[in-house]
Amino acid sequence: MMLSGKTRQMSLVACSSQTFLKLCQTPAVCLAQCNMSRSLNTRQTNNSSPEGYSGRKYVSKMYQNLGNVYPESSKLVCKSHKLFLYASIVQQCYFGGYNLLPLGQRVQDKLIKIIDQELESIGCQKMAMTTLAPAKLWKKTGRWDNIGHELFRLTDRKKTDFCLGPTHEEVITNILASGPMLSYKRLPIKMYQITKKFRDENSPKYGFLRGREFDMKDLYTFDATLEDATETYNSVCQAYSRILGRLGLDYHQVIGTTGNIGGSLSHEFQLQADIGEDTIHVCKKCGFAANAETEEAQNKHCTDKSCGLSISPSIEVGHSFLLGTKYSKHFDAKCKDRQAKNGFYQMGCYGLGVSRIMQACVEVLSSEKKIVWPQIIAPYQFCIIPLESKKECLSIAESISDDLNTNPRLSGEVVIDDRDKQVTFRLFEAKAIGYPYVITIKDKALQDQPEFEVIDTCNNESRFMTREQIQNLSMLIETV
Ligand SMILES: [Zn+2]
Numbered sequence: 186m187m188l189s190g191k192t193r194q195m196s197l198v199a200c201s202s203q204t205f206l207k208l209c210q211t212p213a214v215c216l217a218q219c220n221m222s223r224s225l226n227t228r229q230t231n232n233s234s235p236e237g238y239s240g241r242k243y244v245s246k247m248y249q250n251l252g253n254v255y256p257e258s259s260k261l262v263c264k265s266h267k268l269f270l271y272a273s274i275v276q277q278c279y280f281g282g283y284n285l286l287p288l289g290q291r292v293q294d295k296l297i298k299i300i301d302q303e304l305e306s307i308g309c310q311k312m313a314m315t316t317l318a319p320a321k322l323w324k325k326t327g328r329w330d331n332i333g334h335e336l337f338r339l340t341d342r343k344k345t346d347f348c349l350g351p352t353h354e355e356v357i358t359n360i361l362a363s364g365p366m367l368s369y370k371r372l373p374i375k376m377y378q379i380t381k382k383f384r385d386e387n388s389p390k391y392g393f394l395r396g397r398e399f400d401m402k403d404l405y406t407f408d409a410t411l412e413d414a415t416e417t418y419n420s421v422c423q424a425y426s427r428i429l430g431r432l433g434l435d436y437h438q439v440i441g442t443t444g445n446i447g448g449s450l451s452h453e454f455q456l457q458a459d460i461g462e463d464t465i466h467v468c469k470k471c472g473f474a475a476n477a478e479t480e481e482a483q484n485k486h487c488t489d490k491s492c493g494l495s496i497s498p499s500i501e502v503g504h505s506f507l508l509g510t511k512y513s514k515h516f517d518a519k520c521k522d523r524q525a526k527n528g529f530y531q532m533g534c535y536g537l538g539v540s541r542i543m544q545a546c547v548e549v550l551s552s553e554k555k556i557v558w559p560q561i562i563a564p565y566q567f568c569i570i571p572l573e574s575k576k577e578c579l580s581i582a583e584s585i586s587d588d589l590n591t592n593p594r595l596s597g598e599v600v601i602d603d604r605d606k607q608v609t610f611r612l613f614e615a616k617a618i619g620y621p622y623v624i625t626i627k628d629k630a631l632q633d634q635p636e637f638e639v640i641d642t643c644n645n646e647s648r649f650m651t652r653e654q655i656q657n658l659s660m661l662i663e664t665v
Contacts, residue, residue, distance in 0.1 A: 241586055242565075244602040249273050249288050250614055255554060263460050265548035266392035268556050272618045281389025281397035285540070288564040288618065292543055293400065295562040297379055298665045299431055300402055300537060303424045309375040309404060314356045316381065320346035322355040326515045332445055337383045349383035352446070354512045354534055357405045361530060362518035369409040369522050373417045377404035379539060391460060393544040394500060400539040407530040409522040411509065414531035418450065418507045421535050425454055425503050428537070432559040434546055439465050440475035440482075441504055446534065447511045454503030454537075458548050461498040469493045500545045501538075508532040547619075556619030557643050561663050566598040568620040570611045578626040579603060585624065585637070588656065594664045616642045621662070624655065 244250055255271045269275045274289035285293060301311065320338075323329035329336075329348075337349040350356065357376065361367075367374070382401040389397050404421065408414035422438065429436045434456060441453035453476055455465050464477035470493040475482040477496065487494045513519070513530040522528050538545075543562075550557040558564070569586055571578035579601075586599045600620075602611045608625055615623045623640040629649060630637050636649040639658065650658070 240590055240597055241583055242597075242600045244568075244600055245604050247600070248286065249618070250602070250604070263391040263394065263548070264551065264553060265460075265544045266394070268547060268551060268554075268617070269392055269544060271554075272556055274556075275392065281386055281395075283392060283396060289543070291564040292558065292562050293539060295665050296432075296539060296543060297402075299428055299561070300379070300539070302665075303428045303431075304375075304377055304402075304404065307375070307420050307424050308373075309377050311378065312376050313378045313380060314350070314353050314360075316349060316383075317347040318350040318353070318356050320348065322359055323348060326355055326512060328355070328445065335384045335386065337385050351382050351384050352534075352536070353378070353403055354405065354446070354508070354532075355516075358512040358516045358518050358530075358532070361407060361513075362516040366527065367407075367520045369413075369520060372408050372520060373413060374407040375404060375417070375421075377402060377535075391544075393538075393540040394460070394548075395462070396540070399541060402537040402539055404535040406533040406535070407513075407518075407520070408533075409520050409528065409531065411531050414507060414509075414533055415450075418505060418533050421533065422452060422505055425505070425535070425537065429454060429502070431561060432542070432546055433561075434549065434559065436502070437465060437467055437474050437499070439467065440479050441506075442476050442478045443506065446506050446508070448506040448508040448534075450507035452505050453501050455499040455501055456545050456549050457497050457499045458545065459498055460548060461500040463499050463501050464496060465499045466494060466496050469495070500541070500548065502542045502545050503535070503537045505535045506533060508534055551619070555616045555642070558619045558621075560621045560643075561665050563619055563621050565600050565620055566595060566662055566664065567622050567624060567659075568600050568602055568615045568618075569624045569626065570602045570608055570615065571626040572608060572628070573605050575631070577631060581630050581635070582624075582626050585626075585652065585655065588652065589659050592656075592659050595659055595662065598664060612640070622658070 251273050253271050253273060256267050261267050269289070270277070272288065273286050274292070275283040276286055278284050320329050336351065339347050339349070341347065361374070379400060379402045381398055383398045386395060386397045389395055393399055406414065406417045406421065408417055426438065437455045437457070439453050439455055441451035443451050455463060465474065466477055466482045466487065467474045468487045470491065471487060473487045473494070509531055510529040512532055518530050519527045520530055546559055547556055550559070567589055569582040571582040582601050586601050589595045589599045590597070602615065604611060608627065612623060612625065619642065621642060623642055625638045625640070627638065629635065636651060637655065638647055639650045639655060640647040
């Protein structure tokens with residue numbers, strides 16, 4: 186069952202096989218119009234002309250393709266972790282801590298753009314809270330003493346205690362409590378940040394899947410009544426679905442555990458994967474879906490023999506909590522409701538593991554030695570590989586790169602692998618990195634009617650195209 190799920194993802198969304206097949210018959214102009222509305226919102230226009238365009242990117246001058254050896258025989262068992270090290274997406278700095286290298290940073294930036302777009306569409310505002318959280322705020326809710334050893338604690342020169350905030354309910358509730366009392370007319374307030382989070386993980390493993398520091402998006406919402414807060418809760422869950430949907434991921438929204446965050450209602454967004462450390466119960470027939478640790482799953486809601494319950498390992502990539510007044514009470518954070526009465530804020534909090542999503546989608550989409558990204562967040566959309574022995578091939582590569590760069594949605598999305606190595610070797614590396622399209626410039630490019638080999642790396646399909654056909658293909662590519 187899991188296998189078929191994965192196959193479906195591959196063919197439906199992450200890859201663009203149909204795009205690839207259809208492009209020969211489709212006129213470029215029509216396609217450009219189809220994409221117009223989408224591109225207007227997502228990309229700034231770049232009117233620089235191909236002449237003098239300075240944005241050519243040469244692999245020979247970039248910190249990537251470092252000749253890493255695939256860690257086959259190492260102790261690592263997690264496919265995406267191995268691929269991330271091999272393709273120079275990350276580099277381990279210490280046990281459980283990873284530096285994000287330039288290719289990885291591009292992917293993360295694109296993922297963040299999608300998150301920003303979807304959260305802004307439901308009225309969320311982006312902000313940033315301090316990384317150091319004063320102990321006195323954490324003591325107000327009792328979590329300073331209750332949260333255990335995963336909290337990184339430190340003391341300044343004046344002996345004041347702080348922690349490296351792994352989550353910010355205390356800090357944000359204190360912000361609202363310190364400001365003027367808001368009327369229900371201003372609500373809901375929805376504020377989020379995307380920042381580094383820290384957790385003193387006892388046994389870090391699998392790279393970003395269980396690290397000691399990671400990038401996380403945390404959103405906090407404030408409403409006057411429980412009904413309003415529930416409505417807000419549902420709108421955020423829908424935004425989460427759109428984010429994961431745009432990545433083409435086959436996710437499950439399941440009833441979640443409340444853990445040390447608390448609250449009355451909770452959902453997790455899960456990706457089925459053998460390496461996953463969570464277990465989810467999902468029934469395709471009646472729609473029941475819950476984390477195995479919840480009461481709902483343990484009460485075996487779904488024991489009817491006609492039900493299609495499946496139990497599988499999975500990776501949690503998002504979590505939402507309806508908190509009620511748990512935090513606002515401790516901080517005396519109040520607002521005025523419709524009856525002009527003062528009441529505690531009804532809160533919600535919502536996390537998305539940004540660096541975890543990056544790796545989890547590679548875990549579920551990729552094969553053993555080749556990264557498959559959701560195309561929209563691939564680090565670059567095109568890699569052009571000119572034959573090393575003929576200089577003309579490099580000039581052609583540059584000119585195709587310039588052409589592609591004039592398409593506003595593809596500006597900056599092309600690299601030229603100009604290294605003095607065999608085409609087959611560079612192609613192998615390009616597939617490992619997961620550029621959706623690789624163009625090789627070989628002898629056929631030097632004919633009177635030049636043709637270029639275009640490889641759809643996800644589907645392992647290749648065909649020869651004219652420059653016009655490459656332009657048509659480029660019109661169909663979705664970027665963020
Ligand atoms: Zn069922």
